[in-house]
Amino acid sequence: MTALPAEFVPVSRKGRRTLEIGLGCGILAAWLVIALAADWLAPADPDAIDLMAVLQPPGMDHWLGTDQLGRDILTRIMHGARVDIAMSVFGVLPAMLIGVIVGLVSGYFGGWVDSLLMRLVDITVAFPFFVLVIAIVGMLGPGLANFFLALALVGWVSYARLIRSEVLVLRDAEFVLAARGLGYQPAYILLRHVLPNAMAPIAVYAMSDAVMVMLAGASLGFIGLGVQPPTAEWGAMIADGQPFIAMAWWICLFPGLAAASLGLGFLLLSDGLAARWISK
Amino acid sequence: MSRAQAILMRLLHLIPVLIGITVVSFLLVKLSPGDPVRLMMGDRATEEAIAVVRAQLGFDLPLWQQFALYVGNLLQGDLGDSIRYRIPVAGLILGVMPRTLFLAGYVLCLAVPLTIILAVLAARHAGRWIDQAIRVFSVVGMTVPVFWLGVMLARFFGLELKWFPVAGYGETFLEHLHHLFLPALSTAIWLVPLLVRNLRASLLEQMGADYVTASRSKGLPEGYIFRRHVLVNSALPTLHLLGVMVAFLIGGSVIVEIVYAVPGLGSLMIGAVLGRDYNVIQGLTLFYALATVLVTLTVDILSTLLDPRVKL
Numbered sequence: 001m002t003a004l005p006a007e008f009v010p011v012s013r014k015g016r017r018t019l020e021i022g023l024g025c026g027i028l029a030a031w032l033v034i035a036l037a038a039d040w041l042a043p044a045d046p047d048a049i050d051l052m053a054v055l056q057p058p059g060m061d062h063w064l065g066t067d068q069l070g071r072d073i074l075t076r077i078m079h080g081a082r083v084d085i086a087m088s089v090f091g092v093l094p095a096m097l098i099g100v101i102v103g104l105v106s107g108y109f110g111g112w113v114d115s116l117l118m119r120l121v122d123i124t125v126a127f128p129f130f131v132l133v134i135a136i137v138g139m140l141g142p143g144l145a146n147f148f149l150a151l152a153l154v155g156w157v158s159y160a161r162l163i164r165s166e167v168l169v170l171r172d173a174e175f176v177l178a179a180r181g182l183g184y185q186p187a188y189i190l191l192r193h194v195l196p197n198a199m200a201p202i203a204v205y206a207m208s209d210a211v212m213v214m215l216a217g218a219s220l221g222f223i224g225l226g227v228q229p230p231t232a233e234w235g236a237m238i239a240d241g242q243p244f245i246a247m248a249w250w251i252c253l254f255p256g257l258a259a260a261s262l263g264l265g266f267l268l269l270s271d272g273l274a275a276r277w278i279s280k
Numbered sequence: 281m282s283r284a285q286a287i288l289m290r291l292l293h294l295i296p297v298l299i300g301i302t303v304v305s306f307l308l309v310k311l312s313p314g315d316p317v318r319l320m321m322g323d324r325a326t327e328e329a330i331a332v333v334r335a336q337l338g339f340d341l342p343l344w345q346q347f348a349l350y351v352g353n354l355l356q357g358d359l360g361d362s363i364r365y366r367i368p369v370a371g372l373i374l375g376v377m378p379r380t381l382f383l384a385g386y387v388l389c390l391a392v393p394l395t396i397i398l399a400v401l402a403a404r405h406a407g408r409w410i411d412q413a414i415r416v417f418s419v420v421g422m423t424v425p426v427f428w429l430g431v432m433l434a435r436f437f438g439l440e441l442k443w444f445p446v447a448g449y450g451e452t453f454l455e456h457l458h459h460l461f462l463p464a465l466s467t468a469i470w471l472v473p474l475l476v477r478n479l480r481a482s483l484l485e486q487m488g489a490d491y492v493t494a495s496r497s498k499g500l501p502e503g504y505i506f507r508r509h510v511l512v513n514s515a516l517p518t519l520h521l522l523g524v525m526v527a528f529l530i531g532g533s534v535i536v537e538i539v540y541a542v543p544g545l546g547s548l549m550i551g552a553v554l555g556r557d558y559n560v561i562q563g564l565t566l567f568y569a570l571a572t573v574l575v576t577l578t579v580d581i582l583s584t585l586l587d588p589r590v591k592l
Binding site: 119120122123126127128129130131132134135136137138139140141211215218219222223224225234235238241242245246249252253255256259260261263264266267268271 | 293296297304308309314419420422423425426428432434435527528534535538539549552553556558561565568569572573
């Protein structure tokens with residue numbers, strides 16, 4: 001439900017893990033194609049209400065059935081992929097950017113800058129992630145923009161911690177000392193020498209963070225604080241289907257499977273890359 | 281540095297955090313675009329009436345004076361009144377808190393034994409089919425949306441088989457256990473994979489340690505080495521993780537409470553957000569943060585008491 005603390009960067013035995021990485025990339029690529037080409041691939045219009053065909057079970061006309069307004073579930077899942085993929089990507093990137101900058105500065109310069117920034121980290125992690133996101137979205141109002149803002153405000157912490165611990169080691173590496181001796185500016189050293197060497201754990205963590213961010217976004221959609229109707233989004237679709245769960249299970253079932261499979265793609269990639277790049 | 285000094289340092293470390301979360305919860309409301317007074321008074325209130333109430337609540341003062349007022353009230357346990365229910369927020373929170381605590385405890389009772397069993401199985405048969413099966417379960421458990429799992433379990437075990445109620449909290453202890461089983465299970469299915477991954481990794485790390493080789497060369501049986509040495513040494517990292525997870529659990533229970541209509545802190549939070557009940561959002565956010573800080577502190581102190589090598 002929540003973005004994970006940095007301790008969760010998976011540690012596993014070294015291996016090439018080609019199958020895992022290939023499978024993860026395949027799933028992600030498939031969803032990306034579906035999301036981009038939803039207008040051409042989808043069999044119907046996502047918002048087309050058809051009161052003659054409400055709550056139809058999966059069949060020839062509607063492969064995954066229809067909801068209480070007669071909208072085609074398959075079509076809405078395909079269009080919903082746009083929102084859910086966008087949530088996982090744009091929910092992660094700003095937080096990553098802020099976290100990387102804070103972590104680099106904090107780890108490289110140390111001193112009072114480091115103390116100040118790390119106190120800020122302590123304060124942010126004191127709040128349960130999901131509660132703080134809900135509180136911020138609740139105060140600013142529902143919608144995607146505020147969700148992204150809330151994630152940027154809350155999510156940078158793990159990245160900052162992760163990269164700071166890498167920088168603390170790299171700071172005294174010989175190539176960094178050499179660069180400093182040659183008189184390069186700190187910004188150049190950080191971006192050119194330190195950051196590339198600290199990128200692997202960040203990339204791995206970002207992949208597993210994407211899963212958690214996507215699930216958090218879908219949870220907000222489920223509560224009614226995410227994307228507003230009638231825009232199709234998986235979490236909101238599950239909320240739509242909940243009152244009809246006794247007679248029409250398909251409204252809830254398929255969007256949930258979609259979310260789980262997208263998450264699986266990110267997680268497989270994250271695990272595989274972790275084994276390849278940063279195993280002990 | 282002695283252990284007592286270390287614990288004292290850890291407590292001093294809390295002060296900036298406590299000040300920080302107070303500031304954040306204060307600014308959360310102050311920086312929000314809406315106007316709590318206008319919401320409280322309703323649409324038909326005159327401008328004069330709004331101005332009077334604003335002055336009464338001290339909302340016309342400079343920001344730092346408002347903050348001083350806020351802290352003063354907090355120290356007396358006053359979180360303000362709910363705009364919706366028109367009763368003190370502190371009472372509202374304390375009234376529903378036992379339900380969320382019950383749920384969290386229930387989840388732990390399900391998750392901890394399950395974690396130990398699965399992690400030990402996976403570590404002792406590392407690389408074999410049972411390890412692979414547990415890994416697949418872990419990955420799936422982490423990617424499935426908890427609220428969706430909740431809806432699906434409610435349909436199958438609640439509506440189809442009628443084994444468990446699908447909503448509410450019940451009256452007696454046994455009814456609580458019965459009502460909260462599905463919510464606790466849904467949360468545990470999400471929590472267990474994270475713990476299993478961690479415990480399995482630390483078990484495997486310990487199994488390769490030198491003292492294990494030494495014990496083996498003395499001729500000690502494998503089962504004995506595992507129970508007496510490996511398991512005990514692996515417990516600490518997972519205890520630390522469990523502390524982090526309990527903090528997560530407090531936040532994670534929000535969505536599960538909504539799915540199963542459990543009238544706990546999570547339902548209160550969502551109700552407040554949807555109804556724009558600013559004081560309740562503020563009070564709950566602060567309360568959640570305090571609970572998290574308390575849990576983390578307890579685990580840290582417990583770790584150092586159990587193992588003096590742990591640095592706070």
